[in-house]
Amino acid sequence: MEEPESILASLQRVSSEKFGDTGDFLDHFRSFVVDMNLRVLSSTLDERIIGVLYLIKKLTNDVWTNLFTDASFDAPVESKTLRVFSEDMARFVNLSIQGDPESDAKALQMLFKAIMSYYQCLSELVAEAEQLQVDKEV
Amino acid sequence: MWSETELEGSDVYGYLHKRFNGPNVIRRSGHRYRVGSPGEFYSDFDLLLNDPYNCRYVTAAYAQEIEEISKEYAIDLLGFVEKSDGGSVGAVRLAGALSIYTGIPNITVRLGRELEFEQVKTSRLEGEFAGKPQKAWLSGALVVVITDNTSSGGEAEKAVKAVEYNGGRVKDIITYTLREWKPPATERFEKRTPPIKLHTIWNLPEDIPERRRVEIGISQRT
Numbered sequence: 001m002e003e004p005e006s007i008l009a010s011l012q013r014v015s016s017e018k019f020g021d022t023g024d025f026l027d028h029f030r031s032f033v034v035d036m037n038l039r040v041l042s043s044t045l046d047e048r049i050i051g052v053l054y055l056i057k058k059l060t061n062d063v064w065t066n067l068f069t070d071a072s073f074d075a076p077v078e079s080k081t082l083r084v085f086s087e088d089m090a091r092f093v094n095l096s097i098q099g100d101p102e103s104d105a106k107a108l109q110m111l112f113k114a115i116m117s118y119y120q121c122l123s124e125l126v127a128e129a130e131q132l133q134v135d136k137e138v
Numbered sequence: 139m140w141s142e143t144e145l146e147g148s149d150v151y152g153y154l155h156k157r158f159n160g161p162n163v164i165r166r167s168g169h170r171y172r173v174g175s176p177g178e179f180y181s182d183f184d185l186l187l188n189d190p191y192n193c194r195y196v197t198a199a200y201a202q203e204i205e206e207i208s209k210e211y212a213i214d215l216l217g218f219v220e221k222s223d224g225g226s227v228g229a230v231r232l233a234g235a236l237s238i239y240t241g242i243p244n245i246t247v248r249l250g251r252e253l254e255f256e257q258v259k260t261s262r263l264e265g266e267f268a269g270k271p272q273k274a275w276l277s278g279a280l281v282v283v284i285t286d287n288t289s290s291g292g293e294a295e296k297a298v299k300a301v302e303y304n305g306g307r308v309k310d311i312i313t314y315t316l317r318e319w320k321p322p323a324t325e326r327f328e329k330r331t332p333p334i335k336l337h338t339i340w341n342l343p344e345d346i347p348e349r350r351r352v353e354i355g356i357s358q359r360t
Contacts, residue, residue, distance in 0.1 A: 066252045072262045074269035122252050129255045129271040136267075 015094035030060040081121040088114035183286040214279035222249040228286040247297045257300035276306030288313040291323030312337045
């Protein structure tokens with residue numbers, strides 16, 4: 001099992017990186033948390049870190065399921081909206097682990113922005129599918 | 139587990155009704171419905187299907203309903219519902235068996251997917267459309283929706299809408315168990331345009347034997 005200091009250091013490192021393209025954030029964070037047993041880790045990590053890991057795990061799994069591994073279309077890695085989502089999620093993580101009230105307020109704002117970007121990205125895909133249907137029928 | 143010998147001579151419904159008397163199928167529960175009313179009990183379809191003989195008989199019961207529908211029209215697809223919360227895979231575990239049994243192709247209706255066009259999982263058009271976000275192109279296919287348990291009918295209706303959004307049509311739904319509800323789910327679908335017929339194998343709680351209701355401590359019917 002990873003040590004608490006190691007997990008915190010990994011969170012700081014991954015959330016501070018510059019993400020060149022959309023998939024990076026998801027790749028980094030998903031591979032980081034996907035196999036973590038948060039119930040076991042909850043006995044050694046503080047509530048803030050467990051909370052952040054839980055949100056990353058659930059959000060990345062949801063994005064992964066809907067847009068990547070189980071999607072019938074190619075993942076929208078070129079999407080600017082998805083890139084905004086990734087960057088805001090990274091900022092959310094980075095701010096969340098700092099542990100002061102000012103950072104917490106900003107972190108929450110970033111989380112909301114990220115989630116909104118995710119839904120915007122989904123809406124863009126629905127619009128694209130609807131347009132393709134129109135084109136096909138014409 | 140029941141041995142195959144014990145099943146000889148049993149009719150499908152007679153055998154399955156015995157399972158309601160068995161442990162772990164009808165279970166008392168503290169869950170509540172979306173509208174807030176207590177669920178009191180539930181039928182655990184997953185545990186029922188862990189037994190291969192139960193699987194066989196459940197498949198046969200669905201197949202009998204499908205056969206009846208097939209007398210009226212040619213079914214193009216069987217659509218197995220994976221429920222919204224992801225916690226219940228519903229009838230999806232039966233998809234392969236029932237598809238083999240009936241010779242009708244099957245698809246999965248995944249209500250938990252965020253994208254409407256992804257809620258019906260089929261192969262997509264290729265060529266110039268390959269890899270693009272696209273609807274399932276069901277092209278008017280007649281789909282029989284298959285689910286495990288229906289209460290208000292809300293989830294089944296979402297499945298119907300997912301099929302329709304992707305270009306298919308639904309005239310019939312088959313559910314293994316139907317809970318008593320006001321108004322009954324059957325009415326909800328009869329009122330649709332065009333109407334949809336809801337077929338049920340068991341009605342709950344009326345098909346739970348009284349002795350079993352006492353054993354698991356659920357209310358007696360008045």
